[in-house]
Amino acid sequence: MKFPAWLPVLLGFLSAVGPVSTDMYLPAFPAIEASLGGVAGTAQITLAAWFAGLALGQITQGSLADRCGRRTPLILGTALYTLASAGCALAPGLVSLSAFRLLAAFGGSASIVIPRAIVRDLADGHEAARLMSRLILVMGAAPILAPTLGGVVLGLAGWHAIFWFCALYGAIGLTLVLWKLPDTLAPRLRVRLGPGAMLSRFVAIATERGFLSHALMGGFGMFGMFAYVGGSPVLIRLYGIPPVFYGMMFGACAAGFIAAAQVGPLLLPRFGASRILHVAVLVYLAASLMLVVCAATGLLGLAGIVLPVFVSLASMGLIMPNATVGALSRHAAHAGSASALMGTLQFLLAAGSGLLVGLLANGTPLPFALLVFAGAAGAAIADRARPRPS
Numbered sequence: 001m002k003f004p005a006w007l008p009v010l011l012g013f014l015s016a017v018g019p020v021s022t023d024m025y026l027p028a029f030p031a032i033e034a035s036l037g038g039v040a041g042t043a044q045i046t047l048a049a050w051f052a053g054l055a056l057g058q059i060t061q062g063s064l065a066d067r068c069g070r071r072t073p074l075i076l077g078t079a080l081y082t083l084a085s086a087g088c089a090l091a092p093g094l095v096s097l098s099a100f101r102l103l104a105a106f107g108g109s110a111s112i113v114i115p116r117a118i119v120r121d122l123a124d125g126h127e128a129a130r131l132m133s134r135l136i137l138v139m140g141a142a143p144i145l146a147p148t149l150g151g152v153v154l155g156l157a158g159w160h161a162i163f164w165f166c167a168l169y170g171a172i173g174l175t176l177v178l179w180k181l182p183d184t185l186a187p188r189l190r191v192r193l194g195p196g197a198m199l200s201r202f203v204a205i206a207t208e209r210g211f212l213s214h215a216l217m218g219g220f221g222m223f224g225m226f227a228y229v230g231g232s233p234v235l236i237r238l239y240g241i242p243p244v245f246y247g248m249m250f251g252a253c254a255a256g257f258i259a260a261a262q263v264g265p266l267l268l269p270r271f272g273a274s275r276i277l278h279v280a281v282l283v284y285l286a287a288s289l290m291l292v293v294c295a296a297t298g299l300l301g302l303a304g305i306v307l308p309v310f311v312s313l314a315s316m317g318l319i320m321p322n323a324t325v326g327a328l329s330r331h332a333a334h335a336g337s338a339s340a341l342m343g344t345l346q347f348l349l350a351a352g353s354g355l356l357v358g359l360l361a362n363g364t365p366l367p368f369a370l371l372v373f374a375g376a377a378g379a380a381i382a383d384r385a386r387p388r389p390s
Contacts, residue, residue, distance in 0.1 A: 008134035010180060011115035014074070014173050015135060016142035017081065017108045021166055022050065023142075024150035028159035035159065036094050049098040051351055053105025054112070055344055061110040062117070062340020063198055066191050070114050070121070070336070071183035077110025078177060082170030089163035104166070111173065113340045120328040120335035121184035128329070129273055130265040132321035136258065191334065198337075205331060205338050213386030214326035217277065217379050219346035221316040221323070224288065224375025226350040228253075228309055230357035231368025238364065239302045249306055256310045260317030273322045274389050280318035281376070281383045287311035288369070288376040295369035305365050312372060319379065326386070 025032075029043040057077075064073040084104035091097035119131050153161050205211055236246050267276055287308045294304030324342070331338035353371055360367035 006180065008131055010176055011118060012135045013176070014078070014111040015115045017111040017169065017173065018054070019142040019146050020169055021081075021085075021104065021108060022047075023146035024153070024165065025159070025162045028150065028154050028162055031154060031159045032094075032097070036092075036097065043094070045094060046098045046101045049102040050105045051347070053102040054109050054347055057106035057109030058113050058340045058343040058347065059202075060106070060340075062113045062336040062338070062343075065110075065114050065117055065185070065336030065340075066334050069183045069185045069187070069190055070118055071177070071181060074110050074114045074177055074181070075174065077107040077114075078170055078174040080104070080107025081111070082107075082167050082174060085163050085166040085170055089160045089167065108170070109343075113336065113343050116324060116328065116339040116343070117335040118184045119325075120331075120339070124329050125325070126265070126268045126273070128325045129268055129321050132324055133261045133265050136261040136317070136321055185336075201334060201337055202341055205334070205341055208330060209385070210330050210387050211327045211338060211342070213382045214323045215342040215345050216382035217281065217386070218320050218323035218327070218342070219349040220375045220378035220382060221284070221319045222346050222350040222375075223353040223378065224284070224312060224372040225257075225316060226353040227357055227368045227371035227375060228313070230354045231361070231365065231371070232309075234361070234363060234365055234368070235302065235305065241302070253306070253310050253313050256314040257317040260314040261321055262317075264318045264321060272389070273326065276318055277322050277326070277386075278383055280315045280322075281379050284312055284315040284319065285373075285376040285380050287315065288373040291369045292366070292373050295365040305369075309372070312376070 032043045032046070061073055061077055081104050084100045084107060087100035088097055088104060091100055115135065116132075119128055119135065122128075123131055149165075150162055153165055232250065233246075235241060235249075241249070264276060271279075291305065291308035291312065294300055294308060298304070300307075327342050328335055328338050353375070356371055357368055360371075
């Protein structure tokens with residue numbers, strides 16, 4: 001099936017709401033605390049509210065997308081995200097800011113869950129992997145640009161402007177959905193379930209071997225990625241590298257992830273998704289093991305950290321799209337619910353990784369290196385557990 005060129009751009013733009021809303025405002029924590037009268041560390045409450053809203057929102061939005069179609073929940077969710085982001089900019093205190101962040105995450109989760117369900121509505125197998133890879137090309141730019149953009153906006157206009165930017169981002173997404181995006185779930189395929197039946201559906205999806213193994217592969221990939229994102233700033237102090245060079249290094253590693261995601265579809269016809277996943281997980285495991293060795297011994301200095309990280313992230317560029325397609329392929333009838341459950345599972349793993357990075361930090365790259373390796377080991381175990389094509 002041939003997709004319009006704008007479709008992956010639009011879906012990627014919508015899916016990037018997560019990193020845009022999370023990464024942009026992290027540099028503003030001290031300014032928010034100073035402005036709203038909070039003591040050091042209290043701005044973390046607003047981040048916890050955001051993550052709680054994502055966890056609740058993904059489950060809810062996925063069910064709504066299967067019940068009401070893709071377009072209506074996406075419109076309502078994006079509108080709520082836009083209004084709540086404006087509320088964040090106007091919030092007079094940390095409590096109100098946290099409440100608006102919770103609402104923004106609940107609405108914004110529609111933009112995370114529903115695009116994956118739309119991909120499954122339109123395609124499966126190789127075609128779905130191609131579309132997912134193009135989506136990642138757009139979505140993958142957000143984690144690279146968001147922290148830098150947040151710092152620039154903070155320096156020029158203050159922390160309020162970051163949330164006005166988020167509101168503008170949501171308004172643009174809402175306009176594009178209203179203008180361009182049709183509903184990809186036919187009315188005859190929509191399912192109206194009560195709470196009990198909905199819970200049974202989630203249990204059935206979660207216990208299906210193909211879904212769980214593929215979702216865990218992607219989740220442990222995110223676990224390793226967030227370990228690197230959260231722990232890599234230690235390299236600035238340890239090796240005395242300028243922030244500009246750090247940004248270039250961060251961008252280069254992320255570019256490896258995006259580039260591999262684009263090469264993946266070219267390999268599919270010859271090798272198939274199952275073989276690509278298996279090889280990519282082995283590369284991820286080997287690179288992360290090398291990362292641990294270099295972090296523990298100082299072997300090769302900074303290069304001994306950057307090169308294994310680059311290879312690890314590149315392997316994730318092959319794992320993430322194919323694992324997503326594999327998780328959803330058996331759940332076409334309820335792709336919204338499956339996408340929501342997968343997103344919640346992967347988010348919990350990523351959030352756990354970020355928490356562990358902070359708890360284990362010791363001024364060296366070894367803690368985040370060990371967590372990247374733990375992510376690779378988890379992905380390898382999930383790879384062994386997934387069903388192979390007959």
